[in-house]
Amino acid sequence: MKKRILLLLMVLLILTGCARYGLKRTANRDIFAMDTVMNLTCTGENTEEALDAAEVEIRRLDKLLSTGRQDSEITILNHTGSGVLSSDSMAMVQKALEIYETTDGAFDITVYPLMELWDFTDGEFKVPAPDELAEALELTGSDKVDYSPKTGRIVLSDGQGIDLGGIAKGYASDRLKEIFREYGVENGTISLGGNVQFYGKKADGTPWRCAIKNPFRPNENNYLGIVETDDRAVVTSGAYERYFTEDGKKYHHILDPKTGYSADNGLVSVTIVSKSGILADALSTACYVMGLDRSVDFWRQYGADFDMVLMTEDSQVYITPGISEGFTSDFPVNVIGEK
Ligand code: ADP
Ligand code: MG
Numbered sequence: 001m002k003k004r005i006l007l008l009l010m011v012l013l014i015l016t017g018c019a020r021y022g023l024k025r026t027a028n029r030d031i032f033a034m035d036t037v038m039n040l041t042c043t044g045e046n047t048e049e050a051l052d053a054a055e056v057e058i059r060r061l062d063k064l065l066s067t068g069r070q071d072s073e074i075t076i077l078n079h080t081g082s083g084v085l086s087s088d089s090m091a092m093v094q095k096a097l098e099i100y101e102t103t104d105g106a107f108d109i110t111v112y113p114l115m116e117l118w119d120f121t122d123g124e125f126k127v128p129a130p131d132e133l134a135e136a137l138e139l140t141g142s143d144k145v146d147y148s149p150k151t152g153r154i155v156l157s158d159g160q161g162i163d164l165g166g167i168a169k170g171y172a173s174d175r176l177k178e179i180f181r182e183y184g185v186e187n188g189t190i191s192l193g194g195n196v197q198f199y200g201k202k203a204d205g206t207p208w209r210c211a212i213k214n215p216f217r218p219n220e221n222n223y224l225g226i227v228e229t230d231d232r233a234v235v236t237s238g239a240y241e242r243y244f245t246e247d248g249k250k251y252h253h254i255l256d257p258k259t260g261y262s263a264d265n266g267l268v269s270v271t272i273v274s275k276s277g278i279l280a281d282a283l284s285t286a287c288y289v290m291g292l293d294r295s296v297d298f299w300r301q302y303g304a305d306f307d308m309v310l311m312t313e314d315s316q317v318y319i320t321p322g323i324s325e326g327f328t329s330d331f332p333v334n335v336i337g338e339k
Contacts, residue, residue: 024186027051033062034169034192035121042180042188043203050183054176054190061175064088065168067112067161068121077154078112078161085152092164092171092278094149099282100142102302106294107286108257112161113139120253125244127251133260140257166254170281173197173233177277194236194284197277201230207326210234212309215269224269224311225333228326233277237284238269254288265291266312273323274306283308292318296336 027047031038038058042050064086066072077083085093099107113136117128128136139159146155156162164171169192176190180199187200189208198208207228214222218240227234239262243252256263270287272280283306287295292312299308299320307322317333324335 029055031055031058033058034066034172035068036169036193038193039191040176040188042185042199044183044185044188046183047185050180050185050188053179053183057175057179058172058192061088061168061172065092065164067115067163067165074162074164077156081158081160082153082155085154087152088171088175089164090149090152092167093147093154093162095171095278095282096164096167097142097145097147099279099286103283103286103290103298105141105257106289107166107282108140108142109162109164109166110140110142110145110156110160111255111257112163113159114255114257114260115163115165115253116161118251118253118255120242120244125246125251127246128260137260140260166285167278167282169193169195170233170235170277170279173277173281194238194241195233195277195281196235197233198229198231212236212269212271213238213240215240215311216315223329224331225309225317225327225329227271227273227309227323229273229323232273232275233280234271234273235277235280235284236269236271237288239288254285256289263289265289265294267291267295267310268313269309269311270295271309272306273308276305279305299336300339 024043024045025047026043028041029051040051040054064073067074069075073086073089096109117132117136144157144160173190173192173195177197177199180188185199187202190197196210202208207230210227212224214224215238237254239252243250252262254263267288270284272283274280287308290298292310295310307320310318315331317329317331318336319327319333320336
């Protein structure tokens with residue numbers, strides 16, 4: 001009996017000691033925000049606190065950016081046509097305008113009036129009339145936005161609106177990474193819909209593995225391929241997330257700002273791997289619009305900061321050399337050359 005009590009005391013002592021000096025734990029949380037299911041995991045000493053702070057941040061950004069909320073900063077800007085942006089929106093708008101330039105307009109946050117016409121969030125889908133589209137196209141073009149990076153003052157041209165949906169989750173994942181760092185998280189994963197951000201190295205030293213959905217069978221455990229990486233974001237854009245079909249044609253939520261219609265340039269999936277979540281998010285959308293050849297040219301010019309995995313309609317997979325090691329796929333894989 002005495003022995004048992006002694007043992008119990010020892011266990012209690014160890015447990016309280018661990019609590020005081022910090023016990024490594026893995027914590028996990030599901031959150032529904034930004035119109036998608038998110039999952040965060042992390043290992044370290046203050047994991048619950050880290051996840052609480054992460055959740056607060058996600059909800060703050062959702063409230064700030066959502067075009068679906070009447071009181072968000074972006075909705076108010078779209079109504080009034082001008083304003084001074086918060087530091088979060090400044091970071092996103094700045095990056096978006098930069099990528100608008102480098103992608104020759106493929107990434108364009110002024111697609112808002114077009115998105116309104118298509119309204120992929122509504123159950124009552126319909127293809128907009130050509131004259132409606134032509135009118136909205138007139139308003140599209142980030143070059144018509146007057147923005148001062150110094151003050152954050154932004155002035156939209158008449159009828160224009162902005163939509164940060166192609167970049168917001170990437171920005172959020174970068175912010176969550178900063179929060180993980182502040183809370184001393186050792187390693188973790190941040191999964192925001194199709195945006196995955198790996199934080200730190202896995203405890204056993206092996207790389208993180210990220211499965212990319214097979215765009216032809218997105219609801220099955222059937223993958224386009226698996227990417228191995230350390231401490232980077234892996235962001236995928238595909239036509240299978242939000243779409244409807246009319247007269248046998250599929251219409252989805254990534255728009256070609258030149259035509260006003262869903263991007264239809266031969267790609268069915270684009271994955272960007274980068275240290276920067278915001279860059280990966282914007283480029284996954286942009287490359288989807290640009291198609292294979294323009295994306296490859298773009299990578300040759302600006303590829304120092306990212307890798308990519310592209311899949312074409314005929315099920316060919318194209319990857320850049322930086323992630324070819326450890327990449328596995330059941331589809332034919334082509335490694336893109338430097339030149
Ligand atoms: P998801 O949001 O499903 O992860 P993306 O990151 O590719 O997919 O972003 C698609 C969203 O980006 C759309 O819902 C819309 O808000 C916005 N968008 C659509 N087309 C463009 C475009 N050409 N440039 C910038 N943003 C776009
Ligand atoms: Mg994107």
